[in-house]
Amino acid sequence: MSFRFNKMSNKFITKIKPTWCLGCGNFGIHTALQSAFEELKLEPWQVLMVYGIGCFGNGSNFLKTNAFHGLHGRPLPVAMGAKLANPSLTVIASSGDGDAYSEGGNHLLEAIRANIDITLLVHNNGMFSLTTGQASPTTPIGQKTKSTPFGQYLNPLNPIALALSQNASFVARGLATDVKHLQGIIFKALSHKGFSLVDIIQPCVSFNKEYSAEFWAKHTVKIEKTPETLKEAMDLAMESKKLPIGLFWQEKKPTLADKLPDYPNSPLWQEVKKVNLEKILQNYH
Amino acid sequence: MRELCWKIGGSAGQGIKVTGEILAKTMARGGWQILEWTEYPSLIKGGHNAVHLRIREEECVATEKEIDILVALNRETIDLHLPEMRHEGALIYDEGIFDHNLNLTRKDIRPYPLPIKKIALEVAGEELYQNTVVLGATVSLAGYKIEPLLLTISDVFADKGQEVIEKNIKAAKAGFEYVEKHPLSFSHQAPYLRSSDHPFIQSSDNLVLTGNEAIGLAALAGGCNFYSAYPMTPSTSILHFLAQHGPKNNMVVYQGEDEISVINSAIGASLSGARAMVGTSGGGFSLMVEALGLAGITETPLVIVSAQRPGPATGLPTLTGQGDLRFVLHASQDEFPRIILAPGSVGECFDLTWKALNLAEELQTPVFILTDAFISEGHQTVEKLQLGKVFISRGKLLTQFKGEIKGGEHFPRYKITSDGISRRPVPGIKNITFLANSDEHDEEGFSSDNAENRQKMMEKRMKKIHYDSSSLPSPKLFGHLKAKTAVISWGSSSGPARAAVDYLRAEGKSINFVHLPCLNPLPVSYLKKILSWSQKAVVVEGNYSGQLAHLIYEKTGAKIDKVVVKYDGRPFFWREVLQGIRDAI
Numbered sequence: 001m002s003f004r005f006n007k008m009s010n011k012f013i014t015k016i017k018p019t020w021c022l023g024c025g026n027f028g029i030h031t032a033l034q035s036a037f038e039e040l041k042l043e044p045w046q047v048l049m050v051y052g053i054g055c056f057g058n059g060s061n062f063l064k065t066n067a068f069h070g071l072h073g074r075p076l077p078v079a080m081g082a083k084l085a086n087p088s089l090t091v092i093a094s095s096g097d098g099d100a101y102s103e104g105g106n107h108l109l110e111a112i113r114a115n116i117d118i119t120l121l122v123h124n125n126g127m128f129s130l131t132t133g134q135a136s137p138t139t140p141i142g143q144k145t146k147s148t149p150f151g152q153y154l155n156p157l158n159p160i161a162l163a164l165s166q167n168a169s170f171v172a173r174g175l176a177t178d179v180k181h182l183q184g185i186i187f188k189a190l191s192h193k194g195f196s197l198v199d200i201i202q203p204c205v206s207f208n209k210e211y212s213a214e215f216w217a218k219h220t221v222k223i224e225k226t227p228e229t230l231k232e233a234m235d236l237a238m239e240s241k242k243l244p245i246g247l248f249w250q251e252k253k254p255t256l257a258d259k260l261p262d263y264p265n266s267p268l269w270q271e272v273k274k275v276n277l278e279k280i281l282q283n284y285h
Numbered sequence: 286m287r288e289l290c291w292k293i294g295g296s297a298g299q300g301i302k303v304t305g306e307i308l309a310k311t312m313a314r315g316g317w318q319i320l321e322w323t324e325y326p327s328l329i330k331g332g333h334n335a336v337h338l339r340i341r342e343e344e345c346v347a348t349e350k351e352i353d354i355l356v357a358l359n360r361e362t363i364d365l366h367l368p369e370m371r372h373e374g375a376l377i378y379d380e381g382i383f384d385h386n387l388n389l390t391r392k393d394i395r396p397y398p399l400p401i402k403k404i405a406l407e408v409a410g411e412e413l414y415q416n417t418v419v420l421g422a423t424v425s426l427a428g429y430k431i432e433p434l435l436l437t438i439s440d441v442f443a444d445k446g447q448e449v450i451e452k453n454i455k456a457a458k459a460g461f462e463y464v465e466k467h468p469l470s471f472s473h474q475a476p477y478l479r480s481s482d483h484p485f486i487q488s489s490d491n492l493v494l495t496g497n498e499a500i501g502l503a504a505l506a507g508g509c510n511f512y513s514a515y516p517m518t519p520s521t522s523i524l525h526f527l528a529q530h531g532p533k534n535n536m537v538v539y540q541g542e543d544e545i546s547v548i549n550s551a552i553g554a555s556l557s558g559a560r561a562m563v564g565t566s567g568g569g570f571s572l573m574v575e576a577l578g579l580a581g582i583t584e585t586p587l588v589i590v591s592a593q594r595p596g597p598a599t600g601l602p603t604l605t606g607q608g609d610l611r612f613v614l615h616a617s618q619d620e621f622p623r624i625i626l627a628p629g630s631v632g633e634c635f636d637l638t639w640k641a642l643n644l645a646e647e648l649q650t651p652v653f654i655l656t657d658a659f660i661s662e663g664h665q666t667v668e669k670l671q672l673g674k675v676f677i678s679r680g681k682l683l684t685q686f687k688g689e690i691k692g693g694e695h696f697p698r699y700k701i702t703s704d705g706i707s708r709r710p711v712p713g714i715k716n717i718t719f720l721a722n723s724d725e726h727d728e729e730g731f732s733s734d735n736a737e738n739r740q741k742m743m744e745k746r747m748k749k750i751h752y753d754s755s756s757l758p759s760p761k762l763f764g765h766l767k768a769k770t771a772v773i774s775w776g777s778s779s780g781p782a783r784a785a786v787d788y789l790r791a792e793g794k795s796i797n798f799v800h801l802p803c804l805n806p807l808p809v810s811y812l813k814k815i816l817s818w819s820q821k822a823v824v825v826e827g828n829y830s831g832q833l834a835h836l837i838y839e840k841t842g843a844k845i846d847k848v849v850v851k852y853d854g855r856p857f858f859w860r861e862v863l864q865g866i867r868d869a870i
Contacts, residue, residue, distance in 0.1 A: 269558025
């Protein structure tokens with residue numbers, strides 16, 4: 001997919017060469033992301049990417065934006081704090097299936113409840129690949145991995161249904177190998193006011209050969225029309241024959257910034273001032 | 286010197302805590318100094334509650350065990366606290382509630398039957414006003430006047446309407462008058478707070494604050510504008526205070542879904558240029574530990590208030606202790622610089638909090654405020670907050686940039702400098718980007734496992750703090766620098782330790798006391814000096830093993846002769862420390 005880089009400006013690329021495996025889905029995701037930035041006329045300094053830990057996390061070295069490379073499972077709370085402290089930034093949490101759905105599950109629920117205006121990109125390859133191939137929350141039942149040599153025995157998590165069940169305001173799924181389609185989804189997610197979950201199915205060429213780019217090309221189907229009711233969206237999310245990709249649900253709802261009492265709505269670095277305590281102190285005499 | 290030690294006990298839900306607060310405020314308005322400590326179980330109704338209040342003419346830094354007036358709203362109070370009473374102390378109880386035969390195990394106590402419930406019903410029509418009857422009676426029994434109490438009642442119940450205020454005033458007056466008509470004669474010392482010659486200052490500057498309130502106030506004064514927390518005793522009332530007063534003052538206050546989220550969101554806010562602080566207790570801090578290291582290696586400023594309670598695990602949720610010093614000192618894998626400040630009084634909670642906010646930003650590293658339940662939740666008089674001294678320093682924060690960064694490169698967030706501190710841009714400055722990285726990184730933030738780079742980056746970070754730094758809060762010495770016995774303490778144990786040393790100095794003993802407001806890095810040279818001049822060294826602290834004592838030995842090589850420790854969940858009474866020191870010298 002590297003040919004796509006040539007079509008774009010290189011302002012979102014650092015001097016560090018990507019270390020991902022040849023054919024890794026992360027290339028497609030980064031290409032789609034950069035195209036979405038260009039389409040939205042965003043400059044690198046206007047964006048803050050917050051990365052968790054996983055192969056995707058090394059992307060912090062390759063993609064040129066403001067960036068924070070934190071802990072496994074924790075990109076969401078860092079991104080939430082950063083966005084609250086500067087609402088003018090475009091804040092994106094970059095995560096994986098282990099990162100977002102296993103270690104950081106609690107934070108996903110909170111981000112949905114808060115409806116904070118950030119985007120979560122989940123690089124979902126059904127596997128812990130940076131640690132060389134253990135079962136993740138999205139590994140299908142029966143699949144053999146290094147940590148489940150006799151087959152995965154836990155039910156796979158359905159992130160789309162989970163998000164819908166909690167009234168998430170933007171829920172979508174993309175395919176890392178369909179860059180153009182993914183770019184469209186990311187564009188919509190970044191344009192959405194509120195929390196947007198983009199689950200991205202990606203092949204892992206080194207540790208998950210069973211579920212290859214070819215497999216996913218055959219086993220996914222594009223959503224033609226975004227469902228109009230939550231029930232329709234949920235039915236689509238439960239579809240198991242072919243995995244639907246596209247926008248499941250989008251709804252206009254108040255964001256965390258709208259809901260917090262007296263939220264300043266300006267960068268907090270401008271607001272660091274001594275507060276006059278006189279009035280408050282009257283209560284303590 | 287005039288002083289009074291008063292205690293009220295009853296079951297949870299009987300309004301014991303508010304009653305104690307009203308008396309504390311009343312006395313503070315009159316220009317007295319107070320120290321309050323409430324024992325309560327981790328329950329909402331039932332269980333035993335007791336407020337212990339010491340009132341003094343002069344500075345009140347420690348609790349006194351011997352109770353002058355005990356108010357028993359139930360039988361349990363008598364059974365539990367009778368042994369703590371002073372010889373000939375007064376026991377107020379409701380004769381209508383208890384059996385006439387009190388069966389007191391001590392014959393030297395002066396029982397004072399007061400028809401509490403009957404008076405409340407008579408003058409206010411509701412049992413609810415019992416506690417106010419008690420307050421009126423207490424003030425009279427102590428030899429004090431009623432006017433300050435009535436004023437305090439009017440203010441405290443201002444939100445509840447005129448009827449509530451009037452009923453409370455009637456109840457207070459009735460309690461006061463009952464005691465005037467039925468005086469109790471004391472053979473010595475009492476009346477404790479005889480007021481005829483004590484000036485009543487209506488507009489006294491005295492504030493009555495808990496440590497948590499002082500921390501909240503200092504956070505506002507010090508420009509903190511992001512506070513996140515998850516409820517955990519004894520830190521929770523910081524969240525209550527800031528949730529109430531923060532938003533109106535441009536502070537974002539967020540209750541996260543767990544302590545992991547709390548600290549990570551504060552790191553995110555700090556990354557964006559907010560002044561961030563979190564609050565928790567040992568259990569919650571356990572969950573924060575991984576991200577503590579994250580703040581360390583990414584060099585993100587952060588203030589962490591950790592209010593200690595006895596552990597491990599759930600431990601004694603509502604009681605006090607100082608068992609977490611070693612924990613906050615060493616928490617996280619590998620090494621990075623951190624500062625640990627430990628206030629010894631409510632007033633010092635204020636001073637150290639705004640200083641902590643400055644230190645975190647100047648040094649771009651985590652700074653702890655280590656308190657404990659006694660200081661976090663107990664009330665003390667603070668004569669005047671040092672508001673004028675508060676200033677805001679943001680260190681090397683960068684909010685605009687005129688230079689140029691080449692394509693493909695980042696701003697050198699981790700540039701090696703002589704003091705180890707690099708310029709810290711906020712995200713969103715036109716034409717520059719930076720990478721803050723939890724992987725070991727080079728000057729531009731890019732991940733690097735190069736050996737030489739790793740060594741340089743470790744040295745850069747570790748260089749940010751050093752022993753005997755003049756920018757850190759300095760030790761406080763009471764007494765002469767050169768004394769035969771040196772007593773050292775920290776946190777809430779410093780008050781009782783100081784009271785004991787003051788007493789011994791008044792006896793003519795050659796002894797001094799050092800309070801350490803900064804526990805990491807320690808003032809090593811200073812401690813070496815003090816300890817080389819003394820013949821005996823005593824450390825006083827609220828844990829089992831003597832954590833500070835061992836730390837001092839580790840850092841100075843000076844042996845501590847005696848460690849006075851307490852680990853029963855209660856604060857030191859100053860006489861316990863006195864006994865401990867006497868045993869050592």
